[in-house]
Amino acid sequence: MKFQMKPEGGFVTELPYGTLHVSGDETQGFRPYQLMVSSLAVCSGGVLRKILEKMRFNITDITIEANVKRNEEIANRIEHVHLHFTIEGTDLDERKIEKAMELTKKNCSMVQSVLGAIDVKETFEIKTHN
Structure with missing residues (x-):
């Protein structure tokens, strides 16, 4: 680039x-921090989507809300990012999605790249369709 x-x-x-x-x-x-947070969120979302598809879940939507905590005293650096996933679909199993979330964190290259520098927390909620 x-x-x-x-x-x-x-x-x-x-x-x-x-x-x-x-x-x-x-x-x-x-802004650079917007791109950094976007990279973390979208990388995680893309990996999660692939994992859930491989697990044969019928996912209709994934929304990611990113909350960022920055330290103004140290170059306004990003210190914490909380990614909250809202996963919509049919017949979703919470325990299996927890496992998918663990795999997502391990396989997202952007999250792995910032380990030790930025605390990334990932949570989720399920919205099921009947």
Whole structure:
């Protein structure tokens, strides 16, 4: 990836999907911490989806809410991310989904990349359809 400085502030890169604007000023692009949290959430969500599909669950939707705790005294770094998954579908087994969540944390490359630096907590709730 190659990032080019923008005259008005921030940086830009071209990726296969499109142009990505990154800036500390959210009027100029996505903020770096937003991208970090998005990477953790979406990586986890994608891994969870694959695992649940392999377990033959009928999943109709997954929503992820990310709550972030930052430390203003130390470069405003991200210290804690709580990812809460709302999983919707039919015939969902809570114990099997707990196991899937454990596998998700072990297999998400983004979560594994920040271990020891950012505390990532993952919880879930189930919404079943009859």
